[in-house]
Amino acid sequence: MSVAATAPAPARVFGSGIRRREDPRLLTGTALYTADFTLPGQAYAAILRSPHAHARIRTIDTARAKAAPGVVAVFTGADSDGVLKPIPCAWLIPNSNLKTAPYRPMATDTVRFVGDAVAVVVADSDHQAYDALELIDVDYAPLPAVVDPQKAAEAGAPHLHEEAPGNIAFHWTVAGGDIDAAFTSADVVVRDRIVQQRLIPTAMEPRGALAQYVPATGELTLWNTTQNPHIVRFIMSVVTGVPEDRLRVIAPEVGGGFGSKIPQIQGDFITVFCAMQLGRPVKWVETRSENYVSTTHGRDHVQEVELAATTDGRILGVRATVWAGMGGYLSTAAPGIPTILHGLMLSGPYQIPAIKEDVYGVYTTTTPVEAYRGAGRPEATYMLERLVDLLADEIKADPVEVRRRNLIPPFENGHAVATGLTYDSGDYQGALDTALAQIGYDNLRTEQAAARAKGRYIGIGVSMYVEICGLGPSQVAGAVGFQGGLWESAIVRFHPSGKVHVFVGISPHGQGEETTFAQVVADELGVAVTDVKVVHGDTENTPMGWGTYGSRATAVGGAALAIATRKIKEKARLLTSHLLEAAVEDIDYADGKFFVRGSPDKAKTIQDIALMANVAWNLPQGMEAGLEASSFYDPPNFTYPFGTHIAVVEVDPETGHVELKRYVAVDDCGRQINPTIVEGQVHGGVVQGIGQALWEQAVYDQNGQLLTGSLIDYAIPRADLLPDIDVRSTVTPSPHHPLGVKGIGEAGTIASTAAVYNAVIDALEPFTVRSIQMPLTPERVWRAITAGKGA
Amino acid sequence: MKVPITISINGRARSAEVEPRLLLVQFLRDVLGLTGTKIGCDTSQCGACMVLLDGIAVKSCTCLAVQADGCAVTTIEGLASNGQLSALQEAFWEKHGLQCGFCTPGMIFAAYELLRTNPNPSPEQIRHGLEGNMCRCTGYQNIVRAVQAAAAAGGRA
Ligand code: FES
Numbered sequence: 012m013s014v015a016a017t018a019p020a021p022a023r024v025f026g027s028g029i030r031r032r033e034d035p036r037l038l039t040g041t042a043l044y045t046a047d048f049t050l051p052g053q054a055y056a057a058i059l060r061s062p063h064a065h066a067r068i069r070t071i072d073t074a075r076a077k078a079a080p081g082v083v084a085v086f087t088g089a090d091s092d093g094v095l096k097p098i099p100c101a102w103l104i105p106n107s108n109l110k111t112a113p114y115r116p117m118a119t120d121t122v123r124f125v126g127d128a129v130a131v132v133v134a135d136s137d138h139q140a141y142d143a144l145e146l147i148d149v150d151y152a153p154l155p156a157v158v159d160p161q162k163a164a165e166a167g168a169p170h171l172h173e174e175a176p177g178n179i180a181f182h183w184t185v186a187g188g189d190i191d192a193a194f195t196s197a198d199v200v201v202r203d204r205i206v207q208q209r210l211i212p213t214a215m216e217p218r219g220a221l222a223q224y225v226p227a228t229g230e231l232t233l234w235n236t237t238q239n240p241h242i243v244r245f246i247m248s249v250v251t252g253v254p255e256d257r258l259r260v261i262a263p264e265v266g267g268g269f270g271s272k273i274p275q276i277q278g279d280f281i282t283v284f285c286a287m288q289l290g291r292p293v294k295w296v297e298t299r300s301e302n303y304v305s306t307t308h309g310r311d312h313v314q315e316v317e318l319a320a321t322t323d324g325r326i327l328g329v330r331a332t333v334w335a336g337m338g339g340y341l342s343t344a345a346p347g348i349p350t351i352l353h354g355l356m357l358s359g360p361y362q363i364p365a366i367k368e369d370v371y372g373v374y375t376t377t378t379p380v381e382a383y384r385g386a387g388r389p390e391a392t393y394m395l396e397r398l399v400d401l402l403a404d405e406i407k408a409d410p411v412e413v414r415r416r417n418l419i420p421p422f423e424n425g426h427a428v429a430t431g432l433t434y435d436s437g438d439y440q441g442a443l444d445t446a447l448a449q450i451g452y453d454n455l456r457t458e459q460a461a462a463r464a465k466g467r468y469i470g471i472g473v474s475m476y477v478e479i480c481g482l483g484p485s486q487v488a489g490a491v492g493f494q495g496g497l498w499e500s501a502i503v504r505f506h507p508s509g510k511v512h513v514f515v516g517i518s519p520h521g522q523g524e525e526t527t528f529a530q531v532v533a534d535e536l537g538v539a540v541t542d543v544k545v546v547h548g549d550t551e552n553t554p555m556g557w558g559t560y561g562s563r564a565t566a567v568g569g570a571a572l573a574i575a576t577r578k579i580k581e582k583a584r585l586l587t588s589h590l591l592e593a594a595v596e597d598i599d600y601a602d603g604k605f606f607v608r609g610s611p612d613k614a615k616t617i618q619d620i621a622l623m624a625n626v627a628w629n630l631p632q633g634m635e636a637g638l639e640a641s642s643f644y645d646p647p648n649f650t651y652p653f654g655t656h657i658a659v660v661e662v663d664p665e666t667g668h669v670e671l672k673r674y675v676a677v678d679d680c681g682r683q684i685n686p687t688i689v690e691g692q693v694h695g696g697v698v699q700g701i702g703q704a705l706w707e708q709a710v711y712d713q714n715g716q717l718l719t720g721s722l723i724d725y726a727i728p729r730a731d732l733l734p735d736i737d738v739r740s741t742v743t744p745s746p747h748h749p750l751g752v753k754g755i756g757e758a759g760t761i762a763s764t765a766a767v768y769n770a771v772i773d774a775l776e777p778f779t780v781r782s783i784q785m786p787l788t789p790e791r792v793w794r795a796i797t798a799g800k801g802a
Numbered sequence: 803m804k805v806p807i808t809i810s811i812n813g814r815a816r817s818a819e820v821e822p823r824l825l826l827v828q829f830l831r832d833v834l835g836l837t838g839t840k841i842g843c844d845t846s847q848c849g850a851c852m853v854l855l856d857g858i859a860v861k862s863c864t865c866l867a868v869q870a871d872g873c874a875v876t877t878i879e880g881l882a883s884n885g886q887l888s889a890l891q892e893a894f895w896e897k898h899g900l901q902c903g904f905c906t907p908g909m910i911f912a913a914y915e916l917l918r919t920n921p922n923p924s925p926e927q928i929r930h931g932l933e934g935n936m937c938r939c940t941g942y943q944n945i946v947r948a949v950q951a952a953a954a955a956g957g958r959a
């Protein structure tokens with residue numbers, strides 16, 4: 012079932028790493044991102060944000076700001092309250108006692124995080140708007156802050172919302188198998204307390220919005236930095252009352268998202284509010300420092316975890332309690348991340364008879380948390396991969412051997428795990444073997460021992476994962492409280508000349524679907540890739556879709572496209588049979604030609620058919636004109652990509668510095684449409700996960716001030732700190748996907764944090780270091796070594 | 803209060819009266835409408851705003867428009883000539899050195915600067931040469947490959 016992807020390059024366009032169609036405009040500076048648009052009469056909004064993590068607003072005096080040069084208007088929460096509805100949370104996890112609290116576009120009486128919006132200035136220029144911001148006087152009565160989710164859940168903690176006693180936003184449980192029996196019968200139990208530190212997504216393009224409202228028609232157009240324009244239209248309509256048919260959302264070029272451009276944030280609504288109040292286009296673009304407090308963060312779990320096993324290393328059960336920080340309010344998809352996307356994934360690639368997890372979503376006086384690349388799954392993978400390494404350490408077995416003993420055997424169509432999910436297909440052993448061979452595992456262990464004898468500390472870290480993506484069956488979405496569907500749609504339209512337009516509901520922002528989707532159409536119908544134009548991002552000319560996140564654009568949107576394409580093929584066969592006066596059963600298709608079986612010269616190209624269908628001079632009885640098809644694809648199951656990553660590090664015991672020396676990633680995302688793009692997704696994903704292991708952390712002080720509030724202080728990976736990532740793959744098609752694909756956007760991030768972390772702990776084995784809090788900065792590593800030496 | 807300046811932008815003289823505090827990047831984007839140059843931070847970390855100032859790559863958010871008075875500036879819009887992509891643009895395309903494209907204009911000028919001073923850099927030298935430019939999408943690996951390819955093709959321009 013699995014084949015290492017060292018096979019020669021395919022002749023087919025499907026599976027070939029052609030260069031991207033979107034690149035020329037990006038390379039020449041002609042691509043337009045939200046901040047690049049300027050409309051006639053446009054004004055600029057600047058938002059005043061709370062400097063306090065938690066405070067009551069006594070008074071706001073805007074008089075001086077209103078009188079400042081160039082100022083068009085100043086609004087506060089008192090102006091928008093009642094005009095705008097609160098920002099809805101769109102993932103209402105059932106059976107979790109979920110407590111939503113009003114999340115206002117601008118705070119009225121209380122602010123709950125540094126960055127909570129308080130007022131907005133609209134001026135003729137951005138400079139004037141920012142100048143006037145400084146003239147607004149707000150009198151705050153500070154309240155106590157709480158930033159740690161576990162502490163926020165303790166009795167007596169500072170309290171955020173009346174609606175949520177004890178700051179508990181929800182309490183969700185997943186349980187499968189007999190967990191008590193697993194732990195009472197265990198020979199070995201290993202435990203850890205893991206802090207999945209808070210991260211800042213840092214898409215290189217900050218967020219922004221440009222809103223234009225025409226009072227005469229009631230029409231609103233919004234250019235927005237979003238991963239999901241159709242969801243924006245839906246939510247914006249709910250909050251503003253503008254009917255969906257008058258509301259057009261355009262996601263122009265979007266400069267990365269990584270989850271932070273899923274939710275609608277305060278600035279989006281404030282911009283629209285200003286444009287509607289003033290009847291004049293208004294633009295708001297975050298500064299980076301503003302982005303760090305106003306756009307969502309990710310992760311932020313405290314996890315207490317334990318694993319029960321036999322002395323020979325068989326896992327009997329995993330039990331965990333998680334406190335997941337939600338920030339001051341519940342962001343759009345936030346409750347689904349530590350629950351559905353995390354708790355349900357706790358079996359990983361292993362056979363684990365019993366699993367139980369309690370997740371507390373906790374309000375804290377911090378920036379709201381949302382999806383961040385991997386969203387819940389990195390937190391699950393890390394937890395399991397730490398526990399398995401701790402088990403190996405405890406029973407003095409090789410960590411690879413312990414993994415092997417517990418892996419789910421290869422399966423092609425369905426495997427149920429204790430959390431209730433049914434994985435689609437997998438060959439976890441295959442990915443592990445490929446990774447071990449590639450890195451030369453056995454030799455590495457020998458080298459490691461030799462190096463240690465010389466006082467050099469090399470570590471090898473293994474991380475295996477299964478992830479859930481291709482979200483997902485809409486019926487399941489409804490059952491787990493997602494306030495929308497998760498299907499996708501596509502329209503394929505052939506023009507008389509044989510050129511093709513594809514309209515899709517997904518909204519890529521760097522993932523390259525203008526290319527891969529063209530490859531799918533080209534492969535199915537024999538047109539040139541350059542004859543296919545993929546249109547996305549504008550709700551006015553694309554069919555409904557739920558957006559690009561959760562590695563779902565190709566897994567779900569690509570399936571919709573494949574089905575629409577096959578409908579075209581069917582119609583083309585019918586028309587060919589009519590034109591060539593042959594029975595439709597006798598029409599074959601190959602390489603762009605429909606022909607009568609046995610007489611390949613009696614043929615019509617897809618271009619011939621496109622012309623004949625469009626001019627409609629001679630159609631069979633009952634056939635409609637045109638060559639166009641649409642499809643709505645609701646997947647029957649999620650897809651489950653998997654893989655094994657191995658990192659090799661060297662730690663300098665004198666300084667605690669970690670050098671990442673080698674990295675092998677073996678990922679199985681099913682069939683690959685464009686391996687070059689797959690590889691690029693893995694590179695970027697792996698590096699983000701390395702960032703979490705080694706450098707990145709959003710640090711709040713106890714007063715709730717964000718200390719890492721700019722790119723000076725928040726350390727995203729730089730080119731000079733990284734080795735090349737050796738990317739390999741195995742191919743296990745998804746059994747239920749029309750193209751056999753699974754999804755690759757998040758895999759790298761899901762696997763890499765644990766691989767690097769495990770490697771560092773492995774390197775420090777002689778110092779009896781078993782746990783260090785991430786990120787593994789030199790200081791922390793050095794302190795751990797020093798403490799270990801003393802032990 | 804406003805100061806008159808003239809800057810040659812992509813070979814064409816452009817004059818304007820600007821506030822002394824106006825940054826070069828704001829002059830390019832907001833006054834001239836050359837939006838290919840990006841703004842990714844407010845602390846001069848990210849490099850998205852890089853342009854050539856008299857042939858040397860600079861972060862245009864770190865330079866006032868008035869400081870560029872009398873200078874020649876090349877932006878990403880001026881790099882391709884007669885519809886022909888430059889060697890670096892070609893190489894970034896060929897090696898999949900970009901995903902969302904937001905860092906790309908700045909990254910290309912950082913690479914240009916590197917090749918100007920070191921026409922045959924090793925991968926390590928390339929990685930060091932790009933340390934002032936941030937990309938959140940690519941993990942930098944294909945950017946390194948692109949710069950190697952451009953160097954092998956014999957040029958930056
Ligand atoms: S905008 Fe980030 S360095 Fe200039």
Ligand code: FES
Pocket residue numbers: 215266267521899900901902903904905906936937938939940
């Ligand atoms: S390509 Fe997106 S930031 Fe570099």
